[in-house]
Amino acid sequence: MMRVVADTNIYVSAIVFGGTCEAILALARAHVIELYLSSAMHGELRSVLGQTFGWPSSRVKEALAEITGLASLVRPTVRLSGIVADDADHRILECALAARADFLVTGDKRHLLPLKTFRGVQIVSPRAFLDLLR
Template identity: 30%
Template structure:
């Protein structure tokens, strides 16, 4: 299994069969991936999905994640503040570091700065 953290835009893209990241959603349900989330990430997922769709869909997605045996809720105790361009993105970085994730899955350019930091080493795909 591959341990991942998924940023919000990639999660939204993954829940649509036509989305670029739909294989990630399928992989979450087949056990190919273990998704790590924090309460802060779940709150952002719900907020943004509600804005882009509606509250019912957002609630269903969150419940599907919370009920999945391939989703792990963690509480990052350290906040590294590695991303300055969009400080809200740091919650994903902190979660990925705390989880020891293999990948932080994002198409957001703000995460590219992580490639220039030697510690903690984090792969962004």
């Protein structure tokens, strides 16, 4: 089965807006792909949903429970720096390495997508990922 790390922006888009990003979560629900998540990403999701979107803690907990039900938790063993400008993106790359991911799916056009690959992990947009599976 394909091993995939979805950037936190994919989870947020899936939960808040649906659409293409929700289709990626649906693939995990259908056991077509395996999703992976780190505790750093979990914390970022909690922060974005609670603080940025102003969701009450009960709604945040519900969303995080759904995500943790779909994604396996991994513990990164390397600490990256100096690869991309946004340090939070290093946490995403660390998760992809720890998961031995085939793909990192992201909407980050400024920092992650321009890399295209990182240590054997293909970095693609949500649309490109879905197109690859067709």
